[in-house]
Amino acid sequence: MANPVWVYVDQFKGQATPSAWEAVTAAKSLAEKLGGGITALVVGNGVEGIAQQAFEYGVEEVVLCDDPSLLDFRVEPYAAVFAKVLAEARPKVVIGTASTRVRDLFAYASIDLECGVIVDATGLDVRDGSVIVTRPVYAGKLLCNEMAKKGEPLLITVRVRAFPAPQGGVGKSGTLTRVAPVLTEDQVPTKVLDYVVEEGEVSLDGAAIIVSGGRGVNGPEGFEPLRALAKVLGGAVGASRAAVDAGWIPYSHQVGQTGKVVSPDLYIACGISGAVQHQAGMRTSKVIVAINKDKDAPIFNLAKYGVVGDLFEIVPALTEEFKRRLGK
Amino acid sequence: MNIVVCVKQVPDTAAKLQVVDSHVTWGDSPLIVNPWDEYAYEEALLLKEKHGGRAVAITMGPESAIEALKTCLAVGCDEAYLITDPVLKGSDAPATALTLAKAIQKLGEVDLVLLGKQAIDGDTGLTPAMLGRHLGWTVLTQVIKIQDLDPAARTIRVERLLEEGRQVCTARLPAVVSVIKGINEPRYPSFMGIRKASKATIPTWGVNDLGVDPGRVGAAGAFVAWPEIYMMPVKETKVEWIEGSTPQEIAAKLADKLIAEKVI
Numbered sequence: 062m063a064n065p066v067w068v069y070v071d072q073f074k075g076q077a078t079p080s081a082w083e084a085v086t087a088a089k090s091l092a093e094k095l096g097g098g099i100t101a102l103v104v105g106n107g108v109e110g111i112a113q114q115a116f117e118y119g120v121e122e123v124v125l126c127d128d129p130s131l132l133d134f135r136v137e138p139y140a141a142v143f144a145k146v147l148a149e150a151r152p153k154v155v156i157g158t159a160s161t162r163v164r165d166l167f168a169y170a171s172i173d174l175e176c177g178v179i180v181d182a183t184g185l186d187v188r189d190g191s192v193i194v195t196r197p198v199y200a201g202k203l204l205c206n207e208m209a210k211k212g213e214p215l216l217i218t219v220r221v222r223a224f225p226a227p228q229g230g231v232g233k234s235g236t237l238t239r240v241a242p243v244l245t246e247d248q249v250p251t252k253v254l255d256y257v258v259e260e261g262e263v264s265l266d267g268a269a270i271i272v273s274g275g276r277g278v279n280g281p282e283g284f285e286p287l288r289a290l291a292k293v294l295g296g297a298v299g300a301s302r303a304a305v306d307a308g309w310i311p312y313s314h315q316v317g318q319t320g321k322v323v324s325p326d327l328y329i330a331c332g333i334s335g336a337v338q339h340q341a342g343m344r345t346s347k348v349i350v351a352i353n354k355d356k357d358a359p360i361f362n363l364a365k366y367g368v369v370g371d372l373f374e375i376v377p378a379l380t381e382e383f384k385r386r387l388g389k
Numbered sequence: 390m391n392i393v394v395c396v397k398q399v400p401d402t403a404a405k406l407q408v409v410d411s412h413v414t415w416g417d418s419p420l421i422v423n424p425w426d427e428y429a430y431e432e433a434l435l436l437k438e439k440h441g442g443r444a445v446a447i448t449m450g451p452e453s454a455i456e457a458l459k460t461c462l463a464v465g466c467d468e469a470y471l472i473t474d475p476v477l478k479g480s481d482a483p484a485t486a487l488t489l490a491k492a493i494q495k496l497g498e499v500d501l502v503l504l505g506k507q508a509i510d511g512d513t514g515l516t517p518a519m520l521g522r523h524l525g526w527t528v529l530t531q532v533i534k535i536q537d538l539d540p541a542a543r544t545i546r547v548e549r550l551l552e553e554g555r556q557v558c559t560a561r562l563p564a565v566v567s568v569i570k571g572i573n574e575p576r577y578p579s580f581m582g583i584r585k586a587s588k589a590t591i592p593t594w595g596v597n598d599l600g601v602d603p604g605r606v607g608a609a610g611a612f613v614a615w616p617e618i619y620m621m622p623v624k625e626t627k628v629e630w631i632e633g634s635t636p637q638e639i640a641a642k643l644a645d646k647l648i649a650e651k652v653i
C-alpha cells in the first residue's frame with residue numbers, strides 16, 4: 062500500500078453519496094503531480110458495490126471494511142477503522158468530500174493519527190513536493206493557502222462541486238483488501254434510531270440548480286411559484302435567513318453564513334436583497350440570476366443576469382417558458 | 390447537570406476585513422460572540438432551567454475575549470473562565486481542542502459540553518469532534534434538537550441535521566454536542582445581567598494551570614500552517630439587465646441566455 066494519495070468514500074445507507082466521487086477527481090489531480098496511484102478506503106455495511114465502483118473510476122486499490130456494526134455512520138467505530146488502517150499505511154494525503162460525516166471522521170481520527178486536517182478545499186496544488194490546499198475563510202471573503210507542518214497523512218475534505226465527478230470506465234478492477242472492524246457494538250456510545258428525510262424534495266447539498274426565495278416572497282405560500290420553477294428545472298429550493306426566521310420554510314433550506322454553503326451551476330435569487338451573510342453561502346455559484354423589485358439591491362452586484370420586477374410575475378412566466386422549452 | 394459552554398470571540402460578520410502581509414485585520418469593527426455559540430449558551434441555560442445544575446462558559450483567546458465571557462454571564466451562565474497565554478497564539482483546531490479538554494477536566498464533574506457548529510472566522514467546524522476525542526466522550530455534532538436528556542440514566546436523545554435529513558439518535562453521557570441554528574432562539578442579556586457580569590470576577594488560566602505542554606499548542610504545536618491569506622478575487626461580473634414589456638418576453642429572453650450558458 063504505497064500509494065501517496067488515498068480517498069475516503071462517503072456513503073449513506075450503502076450508497077456512495079452524489080459528491081463522494083468528486084474526491085477521486087481531486088485525488089487524481091494530486092496523484093499526477095506526486096506520482097503513484099490511488100487507494101480508496103470504504104467503510105460501511107453492504108458496501109462491496111462501492112468498492113467495485115471505485116475501480117471503475119480508476120482507483121487501483123480498495124481497502125474495504127464491511128460489517129453489520131458499521132451500518133450507520135457513527136464517528137467512533139468508523140474513526141477506529143480509519144485510524145488503524147491509515148496508521149499502518151501513512152500515505153501523504155487522504156481526501157474525502159466535505160460532508161458532515163467526513164468532517165467528523167477526519168477530525169476525530171486526526172487526534173489518534175496526530176496529523177492535520179484541512180476542510181472545505183476549493184483548490185489543490187503541489188509546490189516543492191508539499192500539498193497546498195486553498196480554502197475560503199471568513200465566510201468566503203478571504204482565501205487561505207494551507208499546508209501540513211507535521212504529521213502524515215494530511216486529511217483534506219473538498220467542498221461539494223469544487224471538483225467535477227470523475228469519468229467512469231467499465232470493467233476495470235484492482236486489488237481488494239478486507240479489514241475487520243475495530244470496535245464492538247458495546248464500545249460505541251451512540252445508537253441511531255431513525256431518519257426523518259424530507260420527502261420529494263431535492264436537497265440543497267450538491268444541487269446543480271437552486272431557486273431561492275427571500276423576504277420578498279411575502280409568506281409561506283410565496284414559495285409555491287419558486288417550487289414550481291425548481292420542479293421544472295429539476296432543482297432545489299433555497300431561502301434567505303429572513304424567510305427562514307419568519308417561519309415560511311424550514312431551516313434546512315437556508316443558504317448563507319449560518320445556513321448552507323452551496324455552489325450550483327445556476328442560482329436564481331428571488332426577492333433576496335443579497336446581504337453579505339447571504340452572499341457567503343452562494344457567491345461561488347456559476348451563474349447567478351437575481352429577480353428583485355429594487356434596482357439597487359446588492360444582489361445585482363453579484364448577478365450575471367438581473368431582472369428588475371415583481372417575482373410573482375416573472376417566476377411563473379419563467380416556469381411556463383421552461384415547461385415549453387423542456388417539453389414538460 | 391453540569392454543563393460547559395465553549396464560546397469563541399470573532400469579528401462581526403459585517404466587518405470590513407483587510408489583509409496585510411497575510412494577517413487579517415478588521416479595523417475598529419466590534420468583536421462578537423461567534424453566532425453559532427449563542428445557540429450553545431441558550432441551550433445550556435434551557436437545560437439548566439429544566440434539570441438544575443450550573444452552566445460554565447469557557448473561552449480560549451486573547452485577553453479581549455473576556456468580553457465574550459461577560460456576554461455569557463449576562464445571559465445567565467453561572468461562571469466563566471478565560472484561557473489565555475502568549476504560547477497559545479497561532480493554535481490550530483487540535484491545539485484548541487486539547488486546551489479546552491484540559492480546562493474541562495480541571496472543572497471536574499461535567500455531564501455535557503456544548504459548542505457552536507463552527508467559528509465564523511476560520512470556518513473549520515473541527516473543534517467539537519476533536520474535543521470529544523481528547524476527552525474520550527460521546528460526540529454529537531449538528532444537533533438541531535435535544536429531544537430528551539436523562540441525567541439519572543446518563544443518556545441523551547437528539548436530532549442531528551445531516552445532508553440526507555434529520556437523524557434521531559440516543560447516546561451516553563458525558564457528551565460533547567455541537568449545535569446549529571433552529572435549536573432555540575438565543576435570549577438577549579438583561580440590564581440586570583449586564584450589571585452583574587460587569588462586576589463578576591473571571592478567573593484566568595494559562596497553559597501551566599492546565600498542565601498543557603507548550604510544545605503541543607500555539608504555532609509550535611500546529612499540524613497545519615496557513616502562510617498565505619488574501620482577499621477573494623472579485624469576479625468582474627457586470628450584471629446584464631434582462632428587460633421586456635411583458636413578463637413573458639423577459640422570461641423568453643432569460644431562458645435563451647440560460648440555455649446558451651449550458652446551465653439548464
Ligand SMILES: Cc1cc2nc3c(=O)[nH]c(=O)nc-3n(C[C@H](O)[C@H](O)[C@H](O)COP(=O)(O)OP(=O)(O)OC[C@H]3O[C@@H](n4cnc5c(N)ncnc54)[C@H](O)[C@@H]3O)c2cc1C
Pocket residue numbers: 274275276277278300301302303304315316317318319320321331332333334335336337338339342352353354355358370371372373402424
Ligand atoms: C450573524 C448573522 C448571520 C446571518 N446569516 C445569514 C444566512 O445564513 N443567510 C441569509 O440569507 N442571511 C443571513 N443573515 C441575515 C442577513 O443579514 C439579511 O438580513 C438577510 O439575508 C435578508 O434576507 P432577504 O434578502 O430575504 O430580506 P431583505 O433584505 O428584506 O430583502 C428582501 C428583498 O426582496 C425584494 N422584494 C420584495 N418584494 C418583491 C417582489 N414582489 N418581487 C421581487 N423582489 C421583491 C426587496 O426589494 C428586497 O431587496 C445573517 C445575519 C447575521 C447578523
Ligand SMILES: Nc1ncnc2c1ncn2[C@@H]1O[C@H](COP(=O)(O)O)[C@@H](O)[C@H]1O
Pocket residue numbers: 395396397423425426429447448449450482485489503504505506507508509511512513514515516517
Ligand atoms: N478558542 C476557542 N475557545 C472556546 N471555544 C472555541 C474556540 N474555538 C472554537 N471553539 C468552539 O468550537 C466551535 C467550533 O469552532 P471551529 O472548530 O473553530 O469552527 C465553536 O463554535 C466554539 O463553540
